[in-house]
Amino acid sequence: MALATTSGLPVSWDNEKKELSFAGKVLTPDIRTVEQMRPVIHDTEWLKSANLNTPLYYMYRDTCLPEDKGTIEANNLRYDVTVIPPYMLGKEYLKTAGHYHPFVPGQTATYPEIYEVLEGKALFFIQKVNGNKVYDARVVRANTGDKFLIPPGFAHITVNEENTTLIIANWVARDFSSVYGPLHEFGGCAYFFTPEGVVKNPKYIHTEGALKENKPLDAALLGLGKKEPMYHLMKNVSRLEFLTKPQDFSKLFKKALS
Secondary structure, eight states: OBOTTOTTOOEEEETTTTEEEETTEEEOOEEEEHHHHGGGOSOHHHHHHSOTTOEEEEEEOSOOOGGGHHHHHHTTEEEEEEEEOSOEETTEEOBOOOBBOOBOTTSSSBOOEEEEEEESOEEEEEEEEETTEEEEEEEEEEOTTOEEEEOTTOEEEEEOOSSSOEEEEEEEESSOOOBOHHHHHTTSSSEEEETTEEEEOTTSEEOTTOEEEEOOOOGGGGTOOTTOOGGGGGGGGGGGGGGTOGGGOHHHHHHHHO
């Protein structure tokens, strides 16, 4: 399928072959399996009989138009595409493994990230904790073309609650490694998302009223039209500087959360 919001970008996904084509090049994914997701899966009974080699979702790193590659690398950025099929982890909707981001060297802010739904509907979840006490947790349900900004300090996952394939893209700084340990330690994020509703992870202390539902990002904050693809930020790459220098953009992150 050609992706509806890529407006001028040659991107397509072949669901049968599990192949993503970007600018005519078929890309090789990193594949997340049940085995790799075991530490964060809610339904441990389902895990006992699950095929641990089952592929769950597909990550295509550093996708771009050939003419943009030099600019993207020079600005320490990366544009990725992730494909999340409809699937159940037992009683739980399929989600990404989730992670935190490390601190920017010499700064007190961690790296942020920004997402866009290219096809389907996404549930984005973020949390901020002190130890295992949750004091800020947010859900955003986003449709095709919507964006979502993950501010510094938050862990995040993406969930596919639908019966259709979800395809998302993200811009992020390219020179750090994601931090998975804390979520593995606590068996995932503070909440699990199931057809029966939201289930609290008992390994966390849940502050009253911590879970909120936000709207998608106002794209105008980035100088984009409401449904304009965020890849178009390449036209003025300085608008992505908040990803590499978050310490200078606290007002942007406050607006994104509000």
